[in-house]
Amino acid sequence: MKCVVRAGPPSAHALGLAAAGLSLLVAAAVLPLDSPPLSLFACPFRAATSLPCLACGCTHAFAAVARLRLADALMASPLGALVALACAAHAAWTALRLCGLRYAPKGFAVTAGVRLGAAAVLAGNWLFLVLHGAP
């Protein structure tokens, strides 16, 4: 099964998503985690309930991916690490397409199974954060 298809230059949305993802990774790489503005992203849900929210650990995961510490990123938040890696991969692929690559990842049908899987991934990530303790 082919994973890529022939495509033209990246669309405006591909460029925008790549720019946004790259900006988040650069910010996570450059800004220190323990001083503003990143330190202001403390989770109020966890402060109030002692339980992590679904997005807890994502800042640490992005910072760890930006510093190429994948194990730390996965421990901070598996979902956040995957999103950060997806941002990096999309930005790199879009840059290659700007340089002349004429292939894009093939889309896939979002079936009921895929939707259930996505919900299970979200739930699994949250359980991991609860049991492991988000940073």
Added chain:
Amino acid sequence: MLARCPSCRSTFETERTGPQECPSCGKPLVVPDAPVPSTTQSSFSSTDEAPEGQGTPWERRADLGLWRGWWETVVQGLFEPGRLFRSARLDRGAAQTGFALVTVSVPWFIGQMLDRFLVRPWTQHLIEKLGGAGPFAPLLQKIAAAGNDNSPRATLLVAMLTPILVLIGLYVNAAVTHVAALVLGQAKRGFAATFAACAYASAPLLLTAVPGCGAPVGFIWTAVLTGVGLKETHRIAPGGAAAAVLAPYALLCCAACVLMVLGGFAMRGVP
């Protein structure tokens, strides 16, 4: 995709292009690969085009003029959102990004400056009072400390960062909303449709120019408009659109509700 039979004029859903039979009258017809704009010589009529078919006023700014195009889009977004979203073209992503950048960045920067130089002493006092005790004390103290810098350097930094933050926020919001719509089975017309809804739904963020209550009112109005936009651009039911918009808030930002409740309790303790 939706196709229309040239014989019986009935509209039906089909997964493929090319020769096929009308499910209503059984007569043969051809569904072409690309939507054909003219209906006079074609057996295919796409309803993917907006009823107006001309795009929003902002997308027609070359004809209307920049200011008029922007202003009419904002007015439609605030008071006739259904009409605005129905007329949005999904192949105008760059224009929609530009609209959101202009509509949010400038008022947000103005609001930050007004807040920084006019009402900051009052909000600073409130934050320091709230930060005295309670579960959010460390966070509020950090916010209070971070808001003290009124130097020209800080102002320039805010001016430079605001459009970048708006661009990031716009795409992150569209991506999260689209993922929620996908998981809920409501994303019928791709990311471009979700993005158009999110971009034009940013019109109420003009209110961020108003210090204090402007931002909360603007964000709530924007969330409502995003739901209206999803309903029109994806052609889905109102319930599905509302679920797709509210799911990220419910899953990721339920903290906001807890924060408001606890904030209310904390306020009662402020002398």
